[in-house]
Amino acid sequence: MGFRFGVVVSLPLLTGCVAPPMLATAAFPGMAQATAAPGNAACAMLASYGVNPCAQSRPTGEAAPDHAQLQALLAQKTTCTANVRNRAEYAMIAGHFSDVATGNFSMVQLSDDTKPTPAEARLVAKYYDNSQPCIAALSTSVAKLAPSQGVILDQSIAAQQSVVAQLASRRISWGEFAQQSAKIAQQAATKLQVAGL
Numbered sequence: 001m002g003f004r005f006g007v008v009v010s011l012p013l014l015t016g017c018v019a020p021p022m023l024a025t026a027a028f029p030g031m032a033q034a035t036a037a038p039g040n041a042a043c044a045m046l047a048s049y050g051v052n053p054c055a056q057s058r059p060t061g062e063a064a065p066d067h068a069q070l071q072a073l074l075a076q077k078t079t080c081t082a083n084v085r086n087r088a089e090y091a092m093i094a095g096h097f098s099d100v101a102t103g104n105f106s107m108v109q110l111s112d113d114t115k116p117t118p119a120e121a122r123l124v125a126k127y128y129d130n131s132q133p134c135i136a137a138l139s140t141s142v143a144k145l146a147p148s149q150g151v152i153l154d155q156s157i158a159a160q161q162s163v164v165a166q167l168a169s170r171r172i173s174w175g176e177f178a179q180q181s182a183k184i185a186q187q188a189a190t191k192l193q194v195a196g197l
Helices: 041-048 067-085 088-096 118-145 147-168 174-194
Strands: none
Touching: 067 088, 067 118, 088 118, 088 174, 118 147, 147 174
16 A cells, blocks of 8 residues: 555555555655765665664764665565565555555555545555564664664654554545655654754
């Protein structure tokens, strides 16, 4: 779905959906990538999910993580999310997923005023549950690599979970879900900037 479950997720992250991706994901769309170290794709990708362990300014005592670790983390999250999203059982909601690589939603997705059908709502809940290992792995890894950013990621995951619950209970439309997911991602980016991360 254009979901980023969990993550920020892109999750997912559904982050695979926050969502990152869903990483929102499970997971989070629209994250500013300008805060990442120039030329580092792994840092830019993590920044799109609301975390930026590559930022130049870090809290006292917090060392910058190894870029190879970040790339491995991103590859694992992307693969995990794609494996969940590509299951045939989610074909009915696949058009609502955010882009697995960027976590972004299309304008069509952002403006979709339809609510999920009861069958789609059940799939949203099931997808979220099945994408949780992807989201948990991202959260755990980021907390180890950059603890101060792990806190921000966990806050974003909690906010995204609430939005997914609203979608799964059919209280909001697909477009509202996409818009709120994008807002969560932007708020996480702002928190990182304010914190100097």
